[in-house]
Amino acid sequence: MPDGPPFRPSANIADLRESATIAASQRAKALKSAGREIIDLGAGEPDFDTPAVIREAAKAALDAGATRYTAIEGILALREAVAREANASWRGGAPITPAEVVVSTGSKQSLYNACMVLFGPGDEVLVPTPSWTSYFEMVGLARATAVEVHGDPARGFKVDPERLGRHATPRTRGLMLNSPSNPTGSVYSRDELRAILDLAASRGWWVISDEIYVRIAYGDPASGALAVAERRDHLVVVNGVAKAYAMTGWRVGWAIAPAPVAKAMTALQSHTTSNATTVAQHAALAALTLGEPVERAVREMVAEFRARRDAALPILKAGGLTVLPPEGAFYFYLKAPGAGSVPDAGSAFTLRLLEEFDVAVVPGAAFRTPDWFRISYAAERAQVVEACRRVVRAAASHPGA
Ligand SMILES: Cc1ncc(COP(=O)(O)O)c(C=O)c1O
Incomplete structure (x- = not known):
């Protein structure tokens, strides 16, 4: 043949x-x-x-039977811990609930899921540039168009509302934010973040805020979007355990999103990877809840x-x-x-x-x-x-x- x-x-x-x-x-x-x-x-x-206390907690979880499927969106205790941490900075209204948290196989999957459920053909998504390489591909996989918004090198390549506004069109549907930034190491101040979130809110854009490096800052603590946002009906915050806790291989990340978005992301995940690895979710839970060690x-x-x-x-x-x-x-x-x-x-x-x-x-x-x-x-x-x-x-x- x-x-x-x-x-x-x-x-x-x-x-x-x-x-x-x-x-x-x-x-x-x-x-x-x-x-x-x-x-x-x-x-x-x-x-x-990975810190020894987290590894020990994972071994104990395995021995206690953490070997089966969990809920697609992740174990409740982990989603509660994420919501608790987020509520410590969120002041804008009703508290974040575990139903608004979706745990995934790394923050990379959370970002991908968010792009897939929020963006589609004909949509444009503003990407402050230089930027982590995967945003462009994720937006492309969602069949939307990533629009590069080049920042000013003299300002650590950060963008501001004026620059973003110059690249906006009636098709603009969202914006990717990443502070502290890969690759520049720049950190947006609270005022800079607030100004961008205000612009997005006034235009009805979705903001996906990738905060995977938020705990690694050398001056004042870096601010996440929830600490400065007045509303979060168009905000998806993504984080995970990989960088702050040296847990890259465990593959656990999450998104905090308005309930209908969280539901759609869970539905998408139910047909692709299902739950993040069960024992890894328990390790992430230990990272978020063991405190001082x-x-x-x-x-x-x-x-x-x-x-x-x-x-x-x-x-x-x-x-x-x-x-x-x-x-x-x-x-x-x-x-x-x-x-x-x-x-x-x-x-x-x-x-x-x-x-x-x-x-x-x-x-x-x-x-x-x-x-x-x-x-x-x-x-x-x-x-x-x-x-x-x-x-x-x-x-x-x-x-x-
Ligand atoms: C900006 C940024 N976001 C997300 C990720 C992915 O992290 P995770 O290991 O949680 O999927 C990386 C990893 O390099 C990154 O640099």
Whole structure:
């Protein structure tokens, strides 16, 4: 029998691009397994172990039988804990109830579910840029159009109502927010957040606020949208355990959304992944409810991120690099040598950095700003410092720099 026709991607994914951050880290892993000693500062993953008290709680939950399906939207105790935490900052009206919380397999799935239920063909969604690569793909998978709204580099690439308003059309239906931001490390102040939420409310836009880094801030605590919003009838707040508690592999995130939206997200999830892994939900519950032992671990991790930032930033600056001083998350965002004289200067530089200096980072093209590149400092301090020295050496000898 002749072979059937070759695989042709369906219209659903025809425009889908592989996650560029994952692609960069796979290339680094391939070089490592070929024997090269690569310093991998590509991944956005804390290098700490999940705090021991959380691991112990998960083992106990397993032994107590946490091995079966749960409600699609997650165990009640976890949704209650999320609602309790959210109500500690929400002042705008009736308290958030567990029925408005949907637990998913990582905040990535929460964001995807939210995009799928809120946006569709013909809709435009404003995405402050540079931005985490997956927003563009998620909005695209919902068959809506992601509209890049480039922030001002002099303001850490943050956007404001005036910039957002310039990109709005009658088809604008929503806005993605991310503070602290991946890749810039910028943090929106309460006033900046409030101004954007006010604009969205006045236009009837949906706001999806991705707050996965909200606990990792180096100045004042970073504010979430609920702390400043006056209303939340068009607000979906997404968070999870991955970054703050070093729990990337457990895959637990959640959305806090108005009840009809939460219901629609649950229905969507019921046909795709069902509940997040049961034992992982119990681990997340421990993270949110065990109190001081967990809080201490979070403080220690944030202090270590800060120490790395403070050790590496002066090296990058002294090397003459243009770098945004991060106020949160764990990334440096830097202008690539050669920017302005070659197209996609970030990719040219990061490729050379990997091949000649054995340092893996992510080109800014992944975040729709090809003149820039991102260094993650979620790695041992000595490695971060050594890698930054190499970045400076590579920059000094870079053609066109
Ligand atoms: C901005 C942002 N949002 C969401 C995620 C996904 O987190 P999770 O592991 O909870 O799916 C990431 C992970 O890199 C991220 O950087």
